[in-house]
Amino acid sequence: MDYATSDPGLVPGPPGPRAPLDASADNGLKIVITGGFGVGKTTMVRSVSEIRPLNTEETMTQAGAAVDDLAGVGTKSSTTVAFDFGRISVNARTVLYLFGAPGQERFWFLWDRLFSGTLGAVVLVDTRRLDDSWYAIDRLEHHGTPFVVARNDFGGPKHSEEQVRDALSLADGVPLVDCDARSRQSSKDVLITLVQHLQTLSAAHPRAREMTAP
Template sequence: MDFRSSEQAARTPLPSTARDGLKIVIVGGFGVGKTTMVRSVSEIRPLSTEETMTQAGIGIDDGGSHGKTTTTVAFDFGRISLNEHMVLYLFGAPGQERFWFLWDRLFSGTLGAVVLVDTRRLADSWYSIDRLEHHGMPFIVARNNFGQPEHTLEQVRQALDLSADVPLIDCDARQRDSSKAVLLTLVNHLFALSSVRETTP
């Protein structure tokens, strides 16, 4: 197979009509599916900084318990055009605590965030929510279903102590349509917040 032609076929050019670009960050605990979401929804070949986990990570990264053999060491990057005018630039943040120092840099210029959660490890999401609230950044929460959910979304909301105005939805990060629905929910949330600010005296 001709590598060059396959590369070109994998690229979707940015529409000439694009006029609005939004930077979005996807955060969450280690192994919740952030890299998977960026890969599933991006219309360009994603930039990935996944590296193979080594013996040096034992006791530091919790990969073995999740069956993970690779881990993001900087960030993932992808792009999706929601329509002919709006483009989202997606940044998937690393989930391990030792890379949290990168988050403040990733948050710079970001309009909103998706907190991806795994209900089997809800406590891993608390840091993400805390940092976003600290920055005053709008966000939504998406439960990435790895199987049949054992809890209702309302139970998840209560466990995470989410306010009623934070959207909480289900998704499957492996599915493009599902991941795109998550991003649309965030964009609609951002527009709703913007409209409220514009009408508030």
């Protein structure tokens, strides 16, 4: 698979060896990274995965420009057409399986199936294009899937947390964090926030606790 990045400013190094799964790992959690077109989902999966990620990126063509909204992502040259897949170990027993959802509206029909069986999700947002995040949040709420929102740093104007929460109509209990999807540590911090959020919900709901217990 091609290891090129969808972020023009990010030049990844050569792929490292595959990390073997710890024999003690017995708690695999499906996590979806979703959001609008060009918000950095593929970049986040690549930056944080401990294995060489599977991706389904294809070169964008002039034909696609007629159906995809390229506003704000004019330098983007490739796009995910199915999903990205990566893996990260939280500890010796818990592993996160990461699925990056395609962002274009023409691929939204895949989301409901991708969200099936998902324990939690990260909604990546570009504060320059907050409207692009509405559908992801709507579908996650429809499925009852817990999620956190991560503002990816594109160097644009900063909005306050209150402004972003108000624009996205986020409930008070939904964590909102800043991140740089190109950074492994920053992306890892987002996933840690999601796991902590799931643990908080699990403690409050016994049935959820049974589902997430290691």
